[in-house]
Amino acid sequence: MYKPIINPFNPNNFFMSTPNAIANPAPLGLCAFGMTTILLNIHNAGFFELNSMILGMGIFYGGLAQVIAGVIEAKKDNTFGLTAFTSYGFFWLSLVGLLVMPKLGWAEKTSDTAMAAYLSVWGVFTLLLFFGTLRLSKALQFVFGSLVILFALLAYSRATGNASIGKLAGYEGIICGASAVYTGIAQVLNEVYGRTVWPLGPVQK
Template identity: 75%
Template sequence: MIPETPVPVKDGIANPAPLGLCAFGLTTVLLNMHNAGMFEMNSMILAMGIFYGGLAQVIAGVIEAKKNNTFGLTAFTSYGFFWLSLVGLIVMPKLGWVAAPPASAMAAFLAIWGVFTFLLFFGTLKLNRALQFVFASLTVLFFLLTAVKITGSESLEHFTGYEGIICGASAIYTGIANVLNEVYGRTVLPIGPVA
């Protein structure tokens, strides 16, 4: 028997934002623990950059496209490829494929990502306070990293590492908040929706 009232149908696609946010956040925290001087650059950071920070974010971005979310598509796919590019910039010279970029080129690379992030920040003004903090702190992080490359200051690099840990932790919080709030059907961890 066919019901007389229409039955609402969901799109059947899970929210990919928590995956993208956690992939970005965990990888950012680990890289910035290195920047803060806690340990040397190693394969753990590079593997996270390829597989979680890189590929998982690209996958999240593609799913956002399926959900018709242009902001999510642009952000997650872009930052996924940022991580893959960063690993390439570190690994390709070690393999002898190309010369290592000079500090000025790395400064330009980081600065353009800072500009891009600042522009995306304006999209978060229509979303929620948690994402606003993630993108604002990421903008600051990129410009601090640019200054590190220009000055070569180890103390500034360590300070920047701690700022990056805060940025990454805020992305993890936002991703987990999305998961728990959905699972429990109520606000477990607030994200500060825009009124």
């Protein structure tokens, strides 16, 4: 069934869309990113150890589900969605790899300095994408803005060995992840009800 053109400046739309019969993959990608981020940062905040639950989420939901969402965004001719979802999907997969490969004897354990560099590069990448969100919804701006802060806190904690900053990053990461889940579910509810149920904020035209 042919879908009408969706206004890219409608705050109910997370990413810009083109007329086709493909469902919006953004809620899947947002919830995958958000829920995995929440669980990892509950660990960072000190509530439980790094365990198989986090690794499993990182591979199968935060990782693979976001890559799938990004591939669908490509079919919708959405460069921003493709770049964001596939990149963060592979971020989760690479993070699991960094944790698991040393245990399998495939590589040396990543040093704190190297981990700080890893997190810093992802923080800069996220900052650059944040500028793209200035043409999208306020909710999306919050997700990416808080993610930039999260990467900065985690990188600083690793570089300095400051555990208190790492714990602070955990709480900030929970907020970041929750904002992504909110944005994803808002899109689902707004589409189902055909009106703004959960607001996403106006976009910059």
